Amino acid sequence: MAARLIVEDRVKFPDGAILTVRIWEVPHPVPPSEHRFKYSLFYGYPGNRVVGYDNERGKGDHRHLGAVETPYVFTTWESLLDDFLADVARARGEDGP
Numbered sequence: 001m002a003a004r005l006i007v008e009d010r011v012k013f014p015d016g017a018i019l020t021v022r023i024w025e026v027p028h029p030v031p032p033s034e035h036r037f038k039y040s041l042f043y044g045y046p047g048n049r050v051v052g053y054d055n056e057r058g059k060g061d062h063r064h065l066g067a068v069e070t071p072y073v074f075t076t077w078e079s080l081l082d083d084f085l086a087d088v089a090r091a092r093g094e095d096g097p
Contacts, residue, residue, distance in 0.1 A: 001027045003038070006077060017050075019043045019088060023077050032060040037077050043088045051087045053080065063087070 004025045011019040023039040030038050033055045044050040052064035053072060061072040065087065074080060 003027070006037075007081065013092075017043065017045055017092075021081065021084070023080070030055055030057050032058070033074065035074055037074070037080075039077070039080060041080070041084045043084075043091065050091050051084065053084050065091075 005022070006025055007021055007023040009019070009021045013019070020040070020042045022041075023037060026036055026038045029036055037055075039053065039055060041051075041053040042049060043052070049064055050066065053062070055061045055074070061074040062069055063072045063084075072080075072083075
């Protein structure tokens with residue numbers, strides 16, 4: 001099985017912020033993750049990540065809120081997207097995704 005792109009989206013907000021989402025289903029987990037998804041979710045401004053979620057090889061599932069990086073417990077790609085959009089809404093001062 002080759003990697004399969006599940007979700008890809010890019011939004012540019014009027015204030016210059018950018019949101020990008022890429023989620024792939026991959027043949028094998030990206031260590032140390034145990035699931036078969038590779039993802040990169042970004043919200044911020046050029047040169048300034050405000051919210052980010054990814055599962056970089058060697059680091060596993062984690063999220064960035066400003067300069068703080070914390071582990072993220074991955075369950076499904078749908079929940080991942082919901083959690084990311086909720087963090088983006090909070091960062092933008094909105095009620096929810």
